[in-house]
Amino acid sequence: xxxxxxxxxxxxNLVSAERPIPKPGPFDVLVRVSAVSxxxxxRLLVEGLYNPxxxxxxxxxxxxxxxxxxxxxxVSRVRVGDRVLTxxxxxxxxxxxxxxxxxxxxxxxxxxxxxxxxxxNENVVVRAPQYLTDEEAATLPVxxxxxxxSLRDQGRLSRGQTVLVHGTGGVSLFGxxxxxxxxxxxxxxxxxxxxxxxxxxxxxxxxxxxARNPEWEHEVLKxxxxxxxxxxxxxxxxxxxxxxxxxxxPGGQISVIGILDGFSSEIPLFPLLNRQxxxxxxxxxxxxxxxxxxxxxxxxKLRPVIDTVYPFDAALAAYDHLYRGAFGKIVIRVRN
Numbered sequence: 001x002x003x004x005x006x007x008x009x010x011x012x013n014l015v016s017a018e019r020p021i022p023k024p025g026p027f028d029v030l031v032r033v034s035a036v037s038x039x040x041x042x043r044l045l046v047e048g049l050y051n052p053x054x055x056x057x058x059x060x061x062x063x064x065x066x067x068x069x070x071x072x073x074x075v076s077r078v079r080v081g082d083r084v085l086t087x088x089x090x091x092x093x094x095x096x097x098x099x100x101x102x103x104x105x106x107x108x109x110x111x112x113x114x115x116x117x118x119x120x121n122e123n124v125v126v127r128a129p130q131y132l133t134d135e136e137a138a139t140l141p142v143x144x145x146x147x148x149x150s151l152r153d154q155g156r157l158s159r160g161q162t163v164l165v166h167g168t169g170g171v172s173l174f175g176x177x178x179x180x181x182x183x184x185x186x187x188x189x190x191x192x193x194x195x196x197x198x199x200x201x202x203x204x205x206x207x208x209x210x211a212r213n214p215e216w217e218h219e220v221l222k223x224x225x226x227x228x229x230x231x232x233x234x235x236x237x238x239x240x241x242x243x244x245x246x247x248x249x250p251g252g253q254i255s256v257i258g259i260l261d262g263f264s265s266e267i268p269l270f271p272l273l274n275r276q277x278x279x280x281x282x283x284x285x286x287x288x289x290x291x292x293x294x295x296x297x298x299x300x301k302l303r304p305v306i307d308t309v310y311p312f313d314a315a316l317a318a319y320d321h322l323y324r325g326a327f328g329k330i331v332i333r334v335r336n
Contacts, residue, residue: 003115004315005057009048011319014060022111022119029078029122030070033334034134035309036113037063038322039142039170040258046319051108061332062088062106064113065128065137075122083134084125085294086113087287088141093123094288101283114315116334126290129297132304139304139329140294142284143170147178148293149285150233150255159183161230164220164247166240168195170329171257173305175233176202181300184230187223189216195327202305220247228252228275241265245277253278309333 003019024030042061044050064086068078078084089101090110106112110120128137151157163179164187165172172188179186180203188204190196196207206223210216221228228249234241235258244254245267256279272279305328310318312334321330 001116002312003059004061005059006046006054007057009046009054011046011316011323014046014316014319016313016315017057019059019115021117024070024072024119026072026074027122028072028119029068029075029084029125030117030119031064031066031084031113031125032069032117033064033066033113033115034083035065035138035334036061036332037138037143037170038318038330038332039063040260040322041142042107043319043322045107050102054108058107059111059113059115059118060107061112061114062086062108063138063141063143064106064118065134066113066118066335068125069117071122077122078125078127083128083130083137085128085137085141085290086118086120087124087126087290088145088284089286090121090124092286094286097283114332114334123287126287126294129294131298131301134335135306135309135331135333136304138331139170139306140297141290143329144174144178144297144304145284145290145293146171146257146282147174147233148296149289150257150280150282151175151179151231152182153285153289153292154280154282155231155253155255157182157184157231161185162187162224162249164189164229164232164244166232166234166236167260168192168199168327169235169325170305171235172233173199173202173328176204177302177305179231180204181302187220187229198327215243217243217247224249231255233257236260237263238265241279242267245271245275245279248275248277250275251278253280255280255282257282304329306331311336
């Protein structure tokens with residue numbers, strides 16, 4: 001089979017290769033891959049920042065959708081012919097996290113989905129929403145689940161509350177769509193007026209250009225009558241986290257998801273204490289939450305936002321697009 005594997009750190013070491021089709025074990029399923037989508041985490045893997053001890057060669061990408069074509073004799077959760085998605089934190093079925101969720105992930109310690117076939121334990125897959133295309137379904141495992149788990153599962157977001165999302169990447173736009181569907185008012189930041197206008201079309205109540213308004217937290221307060229927002233999806237990290245604290249209402253929640261601006265933050269403790277802000281780290285969510293999300297999507301018929309779909313042979317161009325940034329998700333079509 002054809003696959004894209006990382007043979008060393010650096011974009012130049014992501015190469016096309018021929019691999020044998022994997023054989024499923026007694027509790028495994030063999031998935032014929034239809035499409036995958038990229039996340040910022042895939043860039044971190046290539047650059048050696050996500051797992052400096054990555055074992056080479058490693059087939060890349062976690063977000064995968066495809067059809068089960070073979071199952072092991074002990075498999076009972078799914079059957080041949082099911083269209084399934086991969087669960088990012090492969091060992092997190094339900095309950096509280098154990099702290100090693102990022103370890104057991106595709107493209108990292110488990111061969112990923114940027115290949116024509118992938119063999120996985122049956123517990124790693126969930127059925128894909130039927131109404132979505134393969135390209136749309138491929139966007140769900142990290143971005144959609146992260147937004148859902150942050151806002152609904154952990155944040156208990158309810159109608160009438162306010163949400164702030166940063167930027168127009170996958171997690172942020174899913175956050176915008178999910179929060180709007182739940183009846184919340186959403187504010188969004190971007191350095192592009194064109195992207196802010198597109199976000200308004202998706203339901204954003206207001207857009208804030210942080211290039212024109214570096215102290216964007218003051219703009220958030222203006223839009224909320226000086227109160228601040230109930231929940232923030234913090235995908236930037238670094239110095240941005242302190243501004244998010246200032247933009248949250250007393251008792252507000254901040255889901256720290258991304259590290260676009262760095263791996264560490266310096267935050268003012270007195271405002272944090274005075275406003276009793278809740279800061280919560282998020283690594284997607286358990287399989288139970290993924291299955292609940294997919295049922296919600298089946299009822300709502302929400303359409304994921306896809307920036308561009310690339311053919312399998314153009315995977316490097318898709319990675320280049322990831323480095324430039326996107327409005328929504330970048331998808332690679334594996335099967336024609």
